[in-house]
Amino acid sequence: MASMPTVTDVALAAGVSRQTVSNVMNSPGIVRAGTRERVESAIAELGYRPHASARRLRTRRSSTIGIRLDPMIDGISGSVLDRFLHALTEQADKQGLRVLLFTATGPEDEITQLQRLNDGADVDGFVLTSTFAGDPRTQWLIDNGIAFVTFGRPWGENDVNDPQHLWVDVDGAAGLHEATRAAQDAGARRIGYIGWPRSSDTGEDRRRGWREAMRERGDVTEADLAALEVVTVDGVAEGTAAMKQLQRAAGRLDAVLCASDSLALGAMIANPGRVPVTGYDNTPVAAAIGLSSVDQSVHEVAEGVLELLTGEFAGHVNGAPESVTPRHRMVTPRLVTRAFAAIPMEGD
Amino acid sequence: MASMPTVTDVALAAGVSRQTVSNVMNSPGIVRAGTRERVESAIAELGYRPHASARRLRTRRSSTIGIRLDPMIDGISGSVLDRFLHALTEQADKQGLRVLLFTATGPEDEITQLQRLNDGADVDGFVLTSTFAGDPRTQWLIDNGIAFVTFGRPWGENDVNDPQHLWVDVDGAAGLHEATRAAQDAGARRIGYIGWPRSSDTGEDRRRGWREAMRERGDVTEADLAALEVVTVDGVAEGTAAMKQLQRAAGRLDAVLCASDSLALGAMIANPGRVPVTGYDNTPVAAAIGLSSVDQSVHEVAEGVLELLTGEFAGHVNGAPESVTPRHRMVTPRLVTRAFAAIPMEGD
């Protein structure tokens, strides 16, 4: 194939100027209908495709968003970020945006990467995941005026309402509230909770949902609530241990909610009494085992992230007032209810 | 911050010409040491970063590889491609390459996307996954002289040795051969196999490994071999059904190998006799349940893919002889042995 045609080739073929061809592609509204059609058929005829890099050089825009791929978390829930990535790519595609991956060895290195991608005009903005309190990346991005949206709310005291920090998050409390309600509606009263250490903000959020739903129903005492809760780090074996502990401490158990599918899977293993267990993240494992689980609706998150991000792009270009768009979005997860397809049990 | 410095700024600061700055970055060998150092410190001083799009426009190279993200397979084994993606991104990063994602609704649409990305100089080449016999994408890429490497060998008759088709694949037969041997070495003689329909090339490959290892040991008859095999489509429930069928048909069973972790998980559920089950893909589920599994070593695959691909880039540039580099690479998977952490059993 001879080299790709350029705007000039198209202009020649259509009997107009380069700029008119450019206008047909970027602001069709200002080109007269007849001219536009002529140009459009020339484009089709020649099979013209704009050269992305040339356009970027001139416009200083890349139509690409960068996202860091974590150095492979080999856990069951690692797939949530992967699912988010899928959803993000699909949504981005619909808007003509591309997704560029990068990796980093740590926070400082990541900032280096962010800088490289931004300075090289490789990306227009970033999507950050796995944010944490006092995350240096967000501050750096804000300081440098680079567009970004985080999947995960900022956990610092006043950061949640920081107008410079756009974020989308899943309302874990609502998810556990719903799961608790579902169990209660099914007749359960003593509903246990296997959660993460108090240092985890995400964990606290989910725990709160359970506690509030339990309190609202008002049929368990504070002491009961304390006995119905076990704290552990994430993991399948940890879930099994926690389940045993819970059974000892709580006496009768009508249902158990867990902060993750890993814990839930572990809990199922030490569950001869067939107590209904609910996990969190709706991972493939939950689907395979037939475990109820709270689904984070990554599609909605991806949609929100892109809306905020493209809004930010627009703002940067037109200098539109900042107050027009909401600065964040909270997505409500939904409970996926499953009947046990199989109940794993501890050996012997 | 004032706008980014350019080569000209650096040149001015270092008291040299633009081109010399460019040379320091791209062919340091031809710049005298003293000059080079002067330029390097000017670069550091000004915090200069090359503008990727400008470079691409001129060089017609993007240092970016494209890969399609499948529209979310919600199965347990979908994660293999995700793990490969992680590995690929990490490896690519080491070589200064970026990974660009895209999606497509089907083969024709994917070809459109490939064309768009290629014509727009967005990518230098592609990595294809999930190839199948008579895949239109590979032919199109070959016809258009676009660099690509597939993860997965071409399954057509003569395609495997097609010098235009670079590929990396995992030797599924070797993986099952090893798994079979491991079971035999542990004393098992009647080793069942739950596989996929014969129409699956990948499935046939794995099945062959099992059959050959069984035949080599020579302690089961052909009739036994037939009785020890069950064919089914992939899935957890399907695995459970297949396991039951196998137990009925085979009589005594010392071990069971499966074509996937999904099947293996299913088999475990209908496994009151605690027969050792081995899966394939070493997914997080296998790790969580404590299931032996054949690991595809995505890192090695990613490494091989990039070596072939960058070799291809070089070939395209220098017109180097094609015979220098091997045209494909077969990666040998390794068996990950685990003791059952938990044995799922069918409810009642």
Place this chain on the structure above:
DNA sequence: CGAATTTATTTGATCGATCAAATATTTTTT
């Protein structure tokens, strides 16, 4: 030592698109 080579460095042109400003065309107004 001066000519012939080799090695370093610089200059002008270019990649393909869009911006900004100038010119041409059409429409509206008086």
Place this chain on the structure above:
DNA sequence: AAAAAATATTTGATCGATCAAATAAATTCG
């Protein structure tokens, strides 16, 4: 119908880097 305003289209410059060819400097050679 001429002047003013609005709309279309074109032209020249530019984004930032690298290529190709020209020049300058250092090295080797006779």
